[in-house]
Amino acid sequence: MSAPHYVVAATHSWNRVVFEEAIRPLPGRWTFVSTTEQLEDFAASGERARYVFFLHWSWWVPAAITDAYECVVFHMTDVPYGRGGSPLQNLIWRGHTKTKLTALRMVEELDAGPVYAKEPLALDGTAREIYERASRLAAKMIAWMTSAEPEPAPQTGEPTVFRRRRPEESALPEGESAARLYDFIRMLDAPGYPHAFVRSGGHRIELTGAALAGEVLTAKATFVSVEGAR
Numbered sequence: 199m200s201a202p203h204y205v206v207a208a209t210h211s212w213n214r215v216v217f218e219e220a221i222r223p224l225p226g227r228w229t230f231v232s233t234t235e236q237l238e239d240f241a242a243s244g245e246r247a248r249y250v251f252f253l254h255w256s257w258w259v260p261a262a263i264t265d266a267y268e269c270v271v272f273h274m275t276d277v278p279y280g281r282g283g284s285p286l287q288n289l290i291w292r293g294h295t296k297t298k299l300t301a302l303r304m305v306e307e308l309d310a311g312p313v314y315a316k317e318p319l320a321l322d323g324t325a326r327e328i329y330e331r332a333s334r335l336a337a338k339m340i341a342w343m344t345s346a347e348p349e350p351a352p353q354t355g356e357p358t359v360f361r362r363r364r365p366e367e368s369a370l371p372e373g374e375s376a377a378r379l380y381d382f383i384r385m386l387d388a389p390g391y392p393h394a395f396v397r398s399g400g401h402r403i404e405l406t407g408a409a410l411a412g413e414v415l416t417a418k419a420t421f422v423s424v425e426g427a428r
Contacts, residue, residue, distance in 0.1 A: 203227045203246060204344060205267075207237055208253035210390065212330045216253075220337035224344060241266060249343065252304065253336050254329065259304060269304035270343070272336045275360075276316060277302060278353045281309035283362025286325060290385040296320050299335050301343065303350045310357070312350030315339055324407075325388035368392040370405065376415040383408035383417055393420075400424050 204226050206217050214230065222228045226248075231237045234257050240247075241263050250263070252271040259269065274285040276298040282288075289297050299319045303311035317335055321328060368386055370379065383394040383405045393404040400423060407418040 201226050202248040202344070203229070204340075205229045205231060205237075205240060205247045205250040206253060206340075207231045207250060207255055208333075209233075209256060210254055210329065212326070213253045213333050216330075216333040216337050220334065221340055224341055226344060237263065248347075251336075251340055253333055261306060264304050264306070270301055270314065271304045271309070271311075272332070272339070273300045273302060273309050274319065274332060275300065275309075277309055277313065278355050278357035280360050281357050282360035285360055286321070286328060287363055287385045288360040290321055290381050294321055299332055299339070301336075301339050302353075310353065312352045314343060314348050314350045324384045325386060325391060329388055365392040368394055370394050370396045376410060376413045380408050380410040380415050397424075 204224075206213075206221060206228065208214065208217070208230070209232055214232070217228075217230050222230075229240065229247075231240060237250075237259070247267050250267045250269045252259070252269065255271070263269065273281075274297055275281070275289065277300050280289065280297075285297075297319050298316040300316045301314040302309065303314070305311040317339060319328075319332055319335060323331075371382065374382070386392065386394045387406045387408065393406055395402050395404045397403070401421045402424060404420045404422060405417040406420070409416050
């Protein structure tokens with residue numbers, strides 16, 4: 199009997215690093231896709247897969263794929279609390295210091311599928327550090343899932359749905375404490391995300407690398423002309 203085939207779909211460089219270091223060496227045949235075109239090409243090929251794991255995916259997955267494969271998405275909340283978009287940012291801005299990384303079956307309703315497993319995840323550090331931590335944790339959960347092949351259990355409780363943040367909401371808020379501004383800057387501090395920013399004259403000043411010592415907040419400021427700003 200041939201080895202089972204698994205697919206990992208993810209979009210960021212840190213996901214690919216974790217895939218190569220911790221997932222590809224696992225038993226079975228492994229394929230990595232990073233675009234919707236690659237995912238659709240895989241499905242069109244007729245290739246079978248035991249699971250399709252979504253580590254970090256920002257695009258809608260059509261029913262033709264979720265019906266054909268057992269699709270597993272990793273979501274950074276203790277569902278049904280925190281279904282929806284921008285989970286990391288919504289959690290930190292609500293004052294959470296820890297969460298659960300949840301592996302759940304992908305269904306038509308966003309983040310509403312049955313749950314395979316949940317594991318604790320700390321929310322300290324920058325957004326990139328947290329995403330990297332979540333990817334490493336997801337790899338461990340994938341190793342367990344491909345061995346145990348668990349049956350997912352339906353979610354219970356009243357859902358709380360997060361709204362996806364808009365780019366303009368990265369503007370630094372006024373009237374907040376240094377601790378709150380530290381959280382705001384770090385929760386947006388990852389490549390590919392709209393960093394926290396302030397506008398001054400003809401520039402957009404993007405803030406990263408925040409550090410907090412008592413009531414003193416420091417951060418790296420990058421000046422971008424308005425024409426070149428995101």
